[in-house]
Amino acid sequence: MSKSETTVCLIGAGPAGLAVARALTLKGVEFDHFDAGSKVGGIWDIQRDDTPMYDSAHFISSKTMSGFEGYPMPESYPDYPRHDKIEAYIMDFANAHGLTDNIRFNTKITDLEKLEDGAWRVAFSDGTSKAYLGVICATGTQWTPRMPELKGQFDGALLHSSVYKSPEMFTGKRVLIVGAGNSGCDIACDAAANAREAYISMRRGYYFIPKHIFGKPADVFDKESPNLPLWISRPIMTFLLNKLVGDTTKLGLQKPDHKLFESHPLMNAQLLHYLQHGDIAPKVDIDRLDGKEVLFKDGSRIEVDLILCATGYSQKQGFARDYFDYRGGRPQMFLQIFNRRHKNLFGISHIETNSGAFKMFDQMALMLANYLRDQIDGKPSVAKMDRHIASSEPDLSNGIRFVKSDRHTGYVNSDTYKKYLDKLSRKLGWKTLKDEDLKGFTEARRRVKPMGKAA
Secondary structure (H helix, E strand, C coil), X not given: CCHHHCCEXXXXXXXXXXXXXXXXXXXXXXXXXXXXXXXXXXXXXXXXXXXXXXXXXXXXCCCCCCCECCECXXXXXXXXXXXXXXXXXXXXXXXXXXXXXXXXXXXXXXXXXXXXXXXXXXXXXXXXXXXXXEEEECCCCCCEECCCCCCEEECCEEEEHHHCCCHHHHECCEEXXXXXXXXXXXXXXXXXXXXXXXXXXXXXXXXXXCCEECCEEHHXXXXXCCCCCHHHHHHHXXXXXXXXXXXXXXXXXXXXXXXXXXXXXXCCHHHHHHHHCCCCEEECCEEEEEECEEEECCCCEEECCEEEXXXXXXXXXXXXXXXXXXXXXXXXXXXXXXXXXXXXXXXXXXXXXXXXXXXXXXXXXXXXXXXHHHHHHCCCHHHHXXXXXXXXXXXXXXXXXXXXXXXXXXXXXXXXHHHHHHHHHHHXXXXXXXXXXXXHHHXXXXXXXXXXXXX
16 A cells, blocks of 8 residues: 555544544554644634534533543543533643644645545645545534524524524523523523523423432433343433422423433433523424514414524535435434445544543544554454444444434434444454553654645
8 A cells, every 4th residue: 555545534623533533643543634723622612713612511421421531531620511621621632642733723624535446535625635545524513503494484583503602692682592402401591591581492391310410420320320221220210300300391391202311311400490480481392483473383472582593403524525324414324433335434423322422432433543454454354344334233222212303313322332332343353442551652652654745
């Protein structure tokens, strides 16, 4: 192989991209690293014009269970750090591992082309291009807003939550938040505390999980609890939530139309606080818009000045032509890493799960780095992995029937997913994240060559 045939293009310098950069370095895979922003952090860089980050955003997984493998968040951090602390932690991780110097910032990818020999030509925003062995899209999932299709005409401001930055947007206004994901609930709390009137529209009822259970972060409590089968753990946790949270239908919320764990958890007891105090009112799904009024499917109507839609994002890669297969606006890949139709086109970060993502990115990145290392070295494990990529359909749900929505297309249970990655890695003769000596990274970093110029 020539040098261009053994070098990989890595796109994105957020948490997923940095996890991949560390793994590739550890395995001695040469790569060029690009990011559209001016520094590391991805969406956590709130100074970026295109980030959906907002002032009140906090982590929804705890510092204890989050963070990169072998690089825990500082003990001085609160249980659920604010966005600026997460950004500082990401920057510290990148600097501590010497990853920043190899990143070409302020560079967008404008096109990918699969060449006849199987290599990939990548075109850049400066007009140059270069051929690579493979392309890794660690581009994140929250850059392309998705607006709902609403019937009728609205005479006020109809916006996506991606433009929201601070509560000043709500001052003196009658505000309707549409969508009850974790960011939607956060923003609804800001509206409850600052708007003239505040409402939140939910298409279904949800289970609310407190961020602390018996004084411990919820994910720490879960990790320290006995590892019980789903048919035992779900009724126990449902009973516990009923005692801790109570009957949310008494607050005007809809009864969940699914069982616990079948939808992404809502980690927001603060919204319940505002509902209990009448600072925000719940509404069902929107039927249509009529001037300044919003009509709901239960026949009720309200008059508002601003509708803010926290309705998610499309994960389509605009630069990647039709090389990815999508369902619900989400790329469908083997383990959400390996493109089934186009070898050496990868995705990292395009995964929906019920836990903190950073350690999962580390595990995904190591599997990808092992695959590329063995491919460069011509080892037989690659052919075995290619057969898995082409035909394996592992059940990563832990027996859970997830809600039928775009967000849950390809949704995985984190523990089941991690166990499968470990099992498959051992089967292929690769070290798992638990077995890997991350301390060897320092020596591996010395062997990394400076980024080559595009041609």
